[in-house]
Amino acid sequence: MSYCHCGSTTSFEQCCQPLLNGKAFAPTAEALMRSRYSAFVTGAVDYLLQTSASESHEPDERALLENSCKNTRWLALHVLDTEHGSEIDGKGIVEFAAFFQTGDSPEQLHERSRFEKRDGRWLYVSGEFLAPLTFGRNDACWCRSGKKFKKCHGAR
Ligand SMILES: [Zn+2]
Ligand SMILES: [Zn+2]
Numbered sequence: 001m002s003y004c005h006c007g008s009t010t011s012f013e014q015c016c017q018p019l020l021n022g023k024a025f026a027p028t029a030e031a032l033m034r035s036r037y038s039a040f041v042t043g044a045v046d047y048l049l050q051t052s053a054s055e056s057h058e059p060d061e062r063a064l065l066e067n068s069c070k071n072t073r074w075l076a077l078h079v080l081d082t083e084h085g086s087e088i089d090g091k092g093i094v095e096f097a098a099f100f101q102t103g104d105s106p107e108q109l110h111e112r113s114r115f116e117k118r119d120g121r122w123l124y125v126s127g128e129f130l131a132p133l134t135f136g137r138n139d140a141c142w143c144r145s146g147k148k149f150k151k152c153h154g155a156r
Pocket of ligand 1: 017034
């Protein structure tokens with residue numbers, strides 16, 4: 001069995017897929033964040049539009065998302081911190097680092113995202129970009145290969 005795109009230790013079918021299909025709704029801000037990552041991986045643009053606050057959309061949001069999904073290879077997600085965002089909360093914050101590639105070498109998006117529950121559904125509202133995480137040579141590599149950073153993506 002392979003694990004879900006979002007880095008959880010359950011399968012896609014049991015994790016993010018029911019959310020992307022509209023068969024279930026994300027119970028927490030973190031679950032929504034993870035499912036949106038899986039939506040970027042699988043090109044589920046409708047889901048990305050439905051799960052973000054409309055006031056955060058650019059006029060050409062759909063085209064921007066389609067382009068982003070087409071041109072980005074997502075490599076790994078690490079959820080680093082959450083504040084509130086549980087089933088009983090109305091707001092939440094999730095900090096994550098997402099690793100992706102659009103050109104020759106991997107890049108990292110390190111963000112603290114704000115989520116709000118509106119009409120019972122979690123939505124992504126906005127995010128604040130943070131400095132990329134750095135990895136020590138003996139740290140586990142971010143790609144979850146199980147190798148040390150220096151033997152994997154940190155090898156030179
Ligand atoms: Zn998942
Ligand atoms: Zn690696």
